[in-house]
Amino acid sequence: MIHYGVIVHGGAGSPSxxxxxxxxxxxxxxxFIEAGKSALDAVVEAVRxxxxxxxxxxxxxxxxxxxxxxxxxxxxxxxxxxxxxxxxAIRNVKNPIQVxxxxxxxxxxxxxxxxxxxxxxxxxxxxxxxxSDYAMERYKEIKxxxxxxxxSGEDYRWKDxxxxxxxxxxxxxxxxxxxxxxxxxxxxxxGMLAVANSTGGFSPMMQGRVGDSPMIGCGxxxxxxxxxxxxxxxxEIIKKMLAKTVYDMVANGKDIKKAxxxxxxxxxxxxxxGIIAISKEGYASMSNTGMxxxxxxxxx
Numbered sequence: 001m002i003h004y005g006v007i008v009h010g011g012a013g014s015p016s017x018x019x020x021x022x023x024x025x026x027x028x029x030x031x032f033i034e035a036g037k038s039a040l041d042a043v044v045e046a047v048r049x050x051x052x053x054x055x056x057x058x059x060x061x062x063x064x065x066x067x068x069x070x071x072x073x074x075x076x077x078x079x080x081x082x083x084x085x086x087x088x089a090i091r092n093v094k095n096p097i098q099v100x101x102x103x104x105x106x107x108x109x110x111x112x113x114x115x116x117x118x119x120x121x122x123x124x125x126x127x128x129x130x131x132s133d134y135a136m137e138r139y140k141e142i143k144x145x146x147x148x149x150x151x152s153g154e155d156y157r158w159k160d161x162x163x164x165x166x167x168x169x170x171x172x173x174x175x176x177x178x179x180x181x182x183x184x185x186x187x188x189x190x191g192m193l194a195v196a197n198s199t200g201g202f203s204p205m206m207q208g209r210v211g212d213s214p215m216i217g218c219g220x221x222x223x224x225x226x227x228x229x230x231x232x233x234x235x236e237i238i239k240k241m242l243a244k245t246v247y248d249m250v251a252n253g254k255d256i257k258k259a260x261x262x263x264x265x266x267x268x269x270x271x272x273x274g275i276i277a278i279s280k281e282g283y284a285s286m287s288n289t290g291m292x293x294x295x296x297x298x299x300x
Contacts, residue, residue, distance in 0.1 A: 001280055001281065001299065001300045002187055002278070002279070002280055002281070002282065002283065002297050002298070002299055002300070003189065003298045003299060003300045004033045004034075004039075004186075004187055004188050004189050004297070004298050005030070005033075005186065005187055005278055005283060005295070005296060005297030005298060006026050006029045006030045006033065006042055006043070006046060006184060006185070006186040006278075006295070006296050006297075007026070007184065007185050007186070007276045007277075007278055007283055007285050007293065007294070007295045008022040008025045008026040008029070008046045008050070008182075008183070008184045008276075008293060008294050008295075009022065009182065009183055009184075009229070009231060009274060009276050009285065009291055009292065009293040010022050010050065010055075010056050010182055010291065010292035010293065011056060011057055011180035011181050011182055011199075011231050011274070011291065011292070012180050012181075012231040012232040012233075012272040012273055012274040012287050012288075012289055012290075012291050013180055013232075013272050013289050013290060013291070014056065014180070014290065014291055014292040015290060015292060016290055016292055017292070018055055018056070018292035019292040019293060019294055021049075021050060021053045021055060021056065021292070022050070022292050022293050022294035023294040024049060025045075025046040025047070025049035025050050025053075025184070025294070026046060026184075026294040026295065026296050027296065028045055028046065028049055029042040029043065029045045029046035029049075029184060029186060030042070030296040032045050033186065033188050033189065034298075036189065037188070038079075038188050038190075038192055038194070039079060039080075039186040039187055039188040039192045039193055039194035039227075040077065040079045040083070040101075040192070040194040040196075042184070042186040042188065042194070043077065043184040043185065043186050043194045043195060043196035044077060044097055044098065044101050044196055046184035046186075046196065047075070047097040047182055047183065047184050047196045047197070047198045048095050048097055048098060050182040050198070051094070051095050051096070051097060051182070051198055052094070052095070054132035054133070054134055054135075055132070055134045056182045057135070057138075057180050057181065057182070057199055057200045057201070058073070058075075058096070058097075058181065058182040058198040058199050058200055059073070059094060059095055059096060059097075059198060059200075060094065060130060060132050061132045061134055061135050061200065062131075062135060062199070062200020062201070063135055063138060063200040063201050064131060064135060064136070064138075065201070065206070065207055065209075067207070070091075070207055071091060071129070071131065071200060072089040072090070072091055072200075072201065072207070072208070072209075073087070073089075073090050073091070073093070073096040073198065073199065073200050073201075074086075074087065074088050074089065074090070074096065074197075074198070074199050074201070074210060074211065074213045074214040075087050075090070075096035075097045075099065075100040075196070075197060075198040075199070075213070075214065076100055076195075076196065076197045076198075076213060076214045076215075076216070076219065076220050077097065077100050077101050077104055077194065077195070077196045077197075078194065078195050078216065078220055078221065078222045078227075079192060079193065079194040079195075079222055080192055080193040080194065080222050080223050080224050080227065081192070082223070083104050084104065084109045084110075084216060085100040085101055085102065085103035085104030085105075085106075085109070085110075086100055086103060086109060086110035086111070086214045086216075087099050087100045087103060087110070087111055087112070087116040087120075087214065088110060088111070088112040088113070088116065088210055088214045089112055089113045089116070089208060089210065090111075090112075090113070090116040090117050090120065091117050091129075092117060092127050092128060092129050093117065093120045093125050093127075093128055094125070094126070094128040095125070096198050097196055097197075097198045098125065099116065099119065099120045099123070099125055100196075100198075102119070102120075102123045102125075103116075103119070106119075110214065135200070180199065180231050180232060180272070181197055181198070181199040181211075181212075181213045181219065181229075181230075181231040181232075181234075182197070182198050182199070182231075183195065183196060183197045183198070183213075183219075183220070183229035183230075183231060183276060184196050184229065184276075185222075185226075185227040185228065185229050185276050185277060185278045185283075186227065186278065187227070187278050187279070187280065191280060193222050193223070193224075193226060193227040193278065193279070194222055194227055195220045195221065195222045195227040195228065195229045196220075196229075197213040197214070197219050197220050197229055198213070199211065199213040210234075211234025211235065211237070211238070212230060212232075212234035212235075212237040212238045212242070212243075213234065215238060216243075216244075217241045217243055217244035217247075218230070218234075218237055218238045218241050218242060218243055218244070219231075219234065219237060219242075219243060220243050221243040221244045221246075221247045222247075223247060223251070224251075225247060225250045225251035225279060226247060226250045226251075226256060226277050226278060226279035227277065227278055227279075228243045228244075228246050228247050228250075228275065228276070228277040229243070229275070229276050229277075230242045230243050230246075230263075230273065230274065230275050231273070231274040231275075231287075231291070232267075232271065232272045232273035232274055232287075232289075233271050233272055233273065236267060236271050236273070237273065240266055240267075242263055242266070242273070242275070245263060245266070246259050246260055246262075246263040246275060246277060247277075249262065249263075250277070250279060255281075255282070256277050256278075256279050256281065256282045256283065256284050257282065257284040257286075259277070259284075260275045260277055260284040260286055261284075261286065263275050264286060264287070264288050267288065269288060271288075272287075272288065272289045273287065273288055273289075274286065274287030274288070274289070274291040275287070276293065278297075283295065283297060
């Protein structure tokens with residue numbers, strides 16, 4: 001039986017050596033729980049640290065959209081009591097996960113776009129716009145793929161689609177421009193479970209694109225049975241409501257590792273996907289591609 005613990009991931013496709021960042025985040029979150037704080041406090045802390053890292057596609061490291069300028073971020077939190085906070089397409093904040101946590105204290109579940117950003121200002125979160133060097137390098141790689149006419153080679157979602165026809169930014173053209181979600185799950189000393197997600201999206205992407213990360217039951221879910229966070233190609237994860245699917249298997253008696261394995265097998269190998277999950281009985285962290293992660297648990 002797990003008394004308390006934390007799992008952190010750096011996104012489907014993140015290189016294994018990025019696990020050093022996951023380790024820092026996990027250790028800090030684990031310290032929160034050891035000090036008597038809640039699982040919710042712990043997952044928010046873990047994700048905040050990853051947002052500040054710059055290498056992960058969240059917060060400071062968020063991916064640029066196709067125009068090379070726009071950054072829109074999503075974040076979500078949920079605990080096993082059913083408390084939920086979500087922000088969608090928020091801009092110009094350093095830590096979307098902290099804004100999502102603040103939404104949890106309102107009558108609403110989710111805030112989006114300009115309303116989410118305005119709420120962040122009202123709550124005292126300062127304006128912030130800065131693109132990390134790592135995020136800029138990722139964008140340059142995609143820019144080169146577009147220039148070569150090989151965007152579908154970067155991302156199969158774009159196969160058979162015309163970028164010019166789908167361009168929805170206010171100015172310019174795709175011709176002018178010629179690592180994924182981070183997340184954490186935890187269980188605290190009182191047996192409460194929680195999950196947190198944050199992402200800059202799955203580049204390349206149109207303006208306004210929303211993936212699985214802020215969608216309950218798709219990118220995240222937490223209840224009495226376990227807490228689950230997913231990562232990968234959001235459009236495909238949404239279609240299968242992956243987080244709730246895995247949660248339901250565990251709630252119905254399936255071993256947590258087996259449930260996550262079955263969740264991964266729902267996708268073809270060309271679709272990157274990863275899952276982390278934790279319960280009183282066990283935990284799992286797995287992906288069909290590389291995924292930086294770190295786990296700390298204390299057993300009874």
